[in-house]
Amino acid sequence: MRITPLDAWIAGKVGHQGELLTRSAIQAWQLNRLRETLALVREKSAFYREHLSAAPTELGRLDDLAQCGFTTPEDIAREGQRMLCVSQGEIERVVTLDSSGTTGAAKRLYFTREDQELTIDFFRVGMSTLVEPGDRVLILLPCERPGSVGDLLAKGLERQRACPLKHGPVRDLAETLQLLAQEKVDALVGVPVQVLALARQRNDQARRALRLQSALLSTDYLPPAIAVALEEAWGCRVFDHYGMTEMGLGGGVQCEARRGYHLREADLYVEVVDPATGREVPEGEYGEVVFTTLTRRGMPLIRYRTGDLSRFIPERCACGTALRSLEPVRQRLSGRAALGASLTLSQADLDDALFPFAEVLDVRAELSHQGDRDHLSVLVRTVPGAGNALRPRLKAALWSVPALAEAQSRGVLDLALQVDASGYAPPLSAAKRAIKDTRGPTGMSKSEQCLSRAGSCR
Known part of the structure; x- marks a missing residue:
């Protein structure tokens, strides 16, 4: 090593x-x-x-x-x-x-x-973990504007003597898969759920033509099940990157x-x-x-x-x-939703339960308060034709999440599951996935309320 x-x-x-x-x-x-x-x-x-x-x-x-x-x-x-x-x-x-x-x-x-320049230099060195000189690297991040994350990454790769291919976020699965095969791409950089959708696209011909060796996932948290799915589908190594705009885009890499x-x-x-x-x-x-x-x-x-x-x-x-x-x-303070007096639920909990299903492409959730109970609405987007047979398996997986099971036993939570089998939907924003909590401050833990009040915990 x-x-x-x-x-x-x-x-x-x-x-x-x-x-x-x-x-x-x-x-x-x-x-x-x-x-x-x-x-x-x-x-x-x-x-x-x-x-x-x-x-x-x-x-x-x-x-x-x-x-x-x-x-x-x-x-x-x-x-x-x-x-x-x-x-x-x-x-x-x-x-x-x-x-x-x-x-x-x-x-x-x-x-x-x-x-x-500091960011470009970090990208140059960090990418050498998974990319060799001469490798062709498909960039599935915003790259149109000068100084955008994809643009700076491309400059770093060029200085490493690799060949960056600017693409941008995944809009059309078939088109991007065809590009991966035609351009003989060695590595890609992208958003976890977007790259997962590529791997779970049912296109055996394009999959056989791929020679992908590695993938770096960034801009959102990487559920372990997604990393496993990519490695099984493509036989490539999957790396995780940590960064945010406030850090100058690059913070750390595996x-x-x-x-x-x-x-x-x-x-x-x-x-x-x-x-x-x-x-x-x-x-x-x-x-x-x-x-x-x-x-x-x-x-x-x-x-x-x-x-x-x-x-x-x-x-x-x-x-x-x-x-x-x-x-x-795996999670943010603002992404932890309180259920009752002592339970918390995060996007990571839902991801761990649902992404292991080979049909699942994305998971979104919203928490509201209706009457005297909390109400969790979960939207699961799947590959086309997943059908109704998947629904009870997904529901059982959700109730296996400890916080949800305990909230159900206490009678403080209702759960609604919607399965959308229309396939991949292009991203509407670059925001990290998190449970949308519409209940207001009462749905926050003490530490989250502290963080939400500017200056109160300084």
Whole structure:
């Protein structure tokens, strides 16, 4: 098994001269970059001058960062321009995101040319985990606009001497499958449910013509059942990528061990904290992922609350790197719906129950309150002709989910299942899949209510 290519890349960035990268070298670099970043934002950003006014002016060690307040999505929506550390003329790319917070205001993220170069370089190195020079790589992500994720990925692949093929999100399954075969694609990058629909398309001729060796899935959480389905259908290796626009699109990627994400630790300082108290949790325990940018100059982010839930895997990775491994993210704080007094349900729970069925293409759910009971509506999209025979099996699988079974036994939940056997439907948005909870704040756990109130848990 090869060591992750991020190891040598980060060793070069942090100036490590030894044979193997060490944690002490990484942490020394991170501490110096944190000091520089805090000095930069205090000098250049009106927002951070106020936000960090009570924080220590000098960090003696990495743990001291905990004395700096969190930055939240609501902060970006309200104060985005005041976070800038450069003039507007130096901004190369502005990305507008719909906010899932309480204000409803859009978030705008600002990137300089140099900031985007950092992402391109990460894509160049990270993709070398699964792509060799000369490989043909189909990009099933937005790539029309300069600076979009697909555009930056293509540039990174070109620098790796691979051949990127810009396609965009999957709209027509037959057309994309034909392209995969005709172009002799070696690897693809795409969204989990879209790539699953390709693999479950009943086209034996196109499947036999494929020579796909690997797939990298991104932009949404990867249910294990989808990874298994792709490997069984195509005989390829499936890798998971972690990132978000706020991170500069790239955050971490799996190595050949495919256990957790190795993070770009020369560019990001990542913490896992208790979402209710804000305190860092012991290594190996679950909490909310929080990150600080170390090398970004346009719009640095200090202790940004992602809302993602994960943990650092305590054991060293089998690939041999000193880089930490973040367990694959399966759910978000805002994606956990409370059922009664002590039960919670997430999109991951539904995915684990339903995606193992070979006919299933997508799973969507909405939770509402009707009378004195919660009402869960689940829409399952399947391959054409799945028929009514599948419906009772899906219903039984849903009732096997512990939270749903317990809610049913308590008499606090009704379940409605709709099966749409019309086949694949092109995506209407790039939003991550999550249970749509229309019940309001009463459907949130205590930690989620804390996160939803901007600044209340800082």
